[in-house]
Amino acid sequence: MSINPDLQGRSYPAAEVYDVGREKIREFAKAVKASNPAHFDVEAAKALGHSDLVAPPTFAIIVAQRADAQLVQDPESGIDFSRVVHADQRFTHHRAIVAGDRLVAELHVDGVRAMGGGAMITTRSEISTEAGEKVATTTSSILVRGVGQ
Numbered sequence: 001m002s003i004n005p006d007l008q009g010r011s012y013p014a015a016e017v018y019d020v021g022r023e024k025i026r027e028f029a030k031a032v033k034a035s036n037p038a039h040f041d042v043e044a045a046k047a048l049g050h051s052d053l054v055a056p057p058t059f060a061i062i063v064a065q066r067a068d069a070q071l072v073q074d075p076e077s078g079i080d081f082s083r084v085v086h087a088d089q090r091f092t093h094h095r096a097i098v099a100g101d102r103l104v105a106e107l108h109v110d111g112v113r114a115m116g117g118g119a120m121i122t123t124r125s126e127i128s129t130e131a132g133e134k135v136a137t138t139t140s141s142i143l144v145r146g147v148g149q
Helices: 022-031 042-047 057-073
Strands: 084-093 102-115 118-129 134-144
Touching (some): 057 084, 102 134
16 A cells, blocks of 8 residues: 555644653653753752753653554555654754643644655644643654565
């Protein structure tokens, strides 16, 4: 099955809420070798003006990938995940992600471009709190290789 060009312009609504916890932030910070004390110590985060631990900037990928999964699992997309190569990822933060946030992400398919037997798909995840406060926007591009590539 080839990539459905009609994906461009499609949106996937915010689904499951992601609860940002202190241990999730600490584990992620350790995994990406982030060393800022505000990722590990509540008092250090509060000294910087935050209400709780602050997540590293790339922590937003956890929420964004949950939104991306809706596209990949959509039978109409034509995406075979075993053929996906991650091409690009960008983050725009509207405010810091902190422990205690309850986040959701709405996914938008901004571009589908045929490339040989495959396609480059660009998506945008709008991450916000459950109450609707904008937190981050992530933009991702994936290359879905065609058969024989």
